[in-house]
Amino acid sequence: MAVDHEQVQADLVANHGHVPVMRDRVTDLLAPGVEALGRDAVIIDGTLGAGGHTEHFLTVFPEASVIGLDRDPYALAQARERLARFGERFVGVHTRFDGVGEALARGEGPAFEAARAGGVAGALFDLGVSSMQLDQEERGFAYRVDAPLDMRMDPTLETTAADILNTYSHGDLARVLKDYGDERFAGKIAAAVLKERQKAPFETSARLVELLYATIPAATRRTGGHPAKRTFQALRVEVNSELDSLTQLIPTMAQILAVGGRMVFMSYQSLEDTIVKKAFKQLVTSTTPPGLPMDLPGTAPDYRLVTRGAEKATPAEQEQNPRSAPVRVRAAERIATDQAPPAADTLAAWRAELDPTTPPTTDHDDAKDANR
Numbered sequence: 082m083a084v085d086h087e088q089v090q091a092d093l094v095a096n097h098g099h100v101p102v103m104r105d106r107v108t109d110l111l112a113p114g115v116e117a118l119g120r121d122a123v124i125i126d127g128t129l130g131a132g133g134h135t136e137h138f139l140t141v142f143p144e145a146s147v148i149g150l151d152r153d154p155y156a157l158a159q160a161r162e163r164l165a166r167f168g169e170r171f172v173g174v175h176t177r178f179d180g181v182g183e184a185l186a187r188g189e190g191p192a193f194e195a196a197r198a199g200g201v202a203g204a205l206f207d208l209g210v211s212s213m214q215l216d217q218e219e220r221g222f223a224y225r226v227d228a229p230l231d232m233r234m235d236p237t238l239e240t241t242a243a244d245i246l247n248t249y250s251h252g253d254l255a256r257v258l259k260d261y262g263d264e265r266f267a268g269k270i271a272a273a274v275l276k277e278r279q280k281a282p283f284e285t286s287a288r289l290v291e292l293l294y295a296t297i298p299a300a301t302r303r304t305g306g307h308p309a310k311r312t313f314q315a316l317r318v319e320v321n322s323e324l325d326s327l328t329q330l331i332p333t334m335a336q337i338l339a340v341g342g343r344m345v346f347m348s349y350q351s352l353e354d355t356i357v358k359k360a361f362k363q364l365v366t367s368t369t370p371p372g373l374p375m376d377l378p379g380t381a382p383d384y385r386l387v388t389r390g391a392e393k394a395t396p397a398e399q400e401q402n403p404r405s406a407p408v409r410v411r412a413a414e415r416i417a418t419d420q421a422p423p424a425a426d427t428l429a430a431w432r433a434e435l436d437p438t439t440p441p442t443t444d445h446d447d448a449k450d451a452n453r
Contacts, residue, residue, distance in 0.1 A: 101133035102207070102405040103394050107345055108141060110387060110412045111203035114342040120144045121195045122202035127178035127330070130211040132160030139167045145202065146170045146192040150184060152177045152235040152321075156213060177235075178206055179330040182337060186431035197432065200339030200424025208327065209349040210234070210317060222317060224309035227287035232317045242316040246283040251275055261324070261352065262315030270296050270312060286313075314350065324352060331360040335384065337424045338415040343387060345412045354391060354409045361386060361413050368420065381419045387412035 101107075115122045115138075122145040126135045129149035138147055149164075149171065151157045157173050164171040172192050174184045181204075185196050210222050221231035221242060230243035245257065251271045258267035273296045274283070283289055290309045297308040318324060334344050348354035364384035369376045391409035393399075399406045421427070 100402070101130075101137070102347065102402065102408055103392075103398065103410060104134060104137050106392065106410065107134065107205055107347070108137060110345050110410075111138070111205065111343055112142075114202040114339065114414070115142050115145050117341045118145075118199060118202045118339060121199050122146070123148060123192050123196040125150065125181060125201055125204035125334075127181060127204060127206040128208065128211070129160050129173065130156050130207070131213050132163045134205055134207065135160065135171065136164060139164065139170055146172070146195065148184070148188070148192050148196070149173045150176050150178050150181060153211075154236070156211065159213075177326050179326040179333065181330065182333045182428075182431055183435075185337060186428055187435055196337070196424075197428045198425055200342060200428075201334075201337050202339055202342050204334055204338065204342075204344040205347070206327075206330070206345070207347045208353045209323070221286060222313070224286055224290055224307065224313045227285050230283055230286055230289065230316075232313075232320045234321045238320070240320060242320055243283050245316055245319055246274055246289065247278050257319045258312055258315045260315075261318040262311035262313075263351070264311040264315060265301070266297055318352070324356060327353060327356050328360075331357070331364075335364055335415070336421050336427045339424055340415050340418060342424075343412055343414045345410065348391075348409045348411075349407045354411070357411050358391070361411060364413060376419075379419050381417060383415055383417045383420045384413045385416050387414050 111124065115124060122142065124135075124138050124142070124145055124147045126132075126138070126147055126149040129135060129151040130153075132149065135147045135149050138145065147170065149157075149160060151160070151173070152175070154175055157175055161173050164173075169191055172188070172190060174188065176184050185193060185201075220233075221228045230241060230246065232242040233240075245254070249257070251268075254274060255267040255271040258264040258270055264270065270293065273292055274289075277283075277288075277292055286309075289312070293308045293312055294302070302308050331344075338344060346353075346357045348357055361384070365382045365386055367376050367380050367382050369380040388411050391411050393410075394402075394405035394408055
């Protein structure tokens with residue numbers, strides 16, 4: 082299908098003033114699977130945000146439906162309003178993206194029924210914190226403004242970044258900073274936090290940023306970027322269990338794509354990209370014992386890589402939108418059902434296992450839950 086990307090971009094900018102990162106390239110990567118299923122095509126936008134990618138998909142794929150997932154009820158409410166004109170072609174669900182399997186098994190309506198009947202045509206996961214969340218200063222994701230140390234993508238979560246700083250032991254805090262932020266001075270920072278919190282609990286970001294400036298050596302500050310960058314990333318990942326969710330997501334998604342369907346991941350830091358890279362490598366590898374001349378039945382890989390390594394935004398896009406600079410995009414396509422049953426069989430089995438007393442997911446009911 083020939084898509085006039087320039088015209089669609091002009092329309093979206095005119096309406097909302099923002100173009101999602103690598104929108105055109107992501108759309109092209111998903112197109113073969115979506116076009117193959119035609120009217121039955123269902124796309125999962127697992128990180129819905131404000132709905133920019135989804136709006137583009139619904140515009141350029143006029144026969145497809147999109148099921149959008151987001152753990153942030155504020156983002157979900159905004160996306161629902163933005164996408165209301167598409168009617169039943171869009172459904173929003175309040176859940177973490179690793180809840181995609183249960184969402185599809187439990188959901189009611191044409192989009193869910195199509196996904197259960199034929200599998201998912203395409204899926205996008207735009208990882209990390211969204212531009213909208215960064216711009217909402219009161220959420221505490223940005224270190225350049227003084228704000229509450231919250232960092233919860235879903236405000237129903239109990240633990241905030243402040244809770245971590247005020248309650249974790251030295252060892253646990255140092256582990257978080259090292260493992261999730263790749264922070265060289267994790268132990269030193271953890272010690273400084275424990276000493277400082279004896280005076281008063283941490284509540285806002287300015288005090289933490291001041292501590293980081295004082296703790297990280299001046300030579301490192303001059304060459305290593307903003308001294309708070311790694312610590313804020315680590316706290317956010319810990320608060321939202323981001324890497325655990327991603328690790329659980331990919332095997333689930335691999336079972337519910339239709340043959341010919343594709344999943345696309347956009348990573349903004351090396352921890353995420355490494356998880357995606359390793360999971361994709363496993364999906365495209367035969368399980369036949371080494372040394373045999375051919376794949377045994379049921380051991381051939383169900384997937385192939387679509388991207389060669391990780392793709393980056395073009396220099397032009399990086400100049401226009403600096404937030405696209407760190408993104409790394411990887412895509413894989415389901416080509417067979419040798420190692421796992423067809424998506425329809427998998428979703429039927431999951432649906433049969435659901436608690437019959439639990440009501441199904443609908444966009445209307447979920448809207449009430451997400452906005453409490």
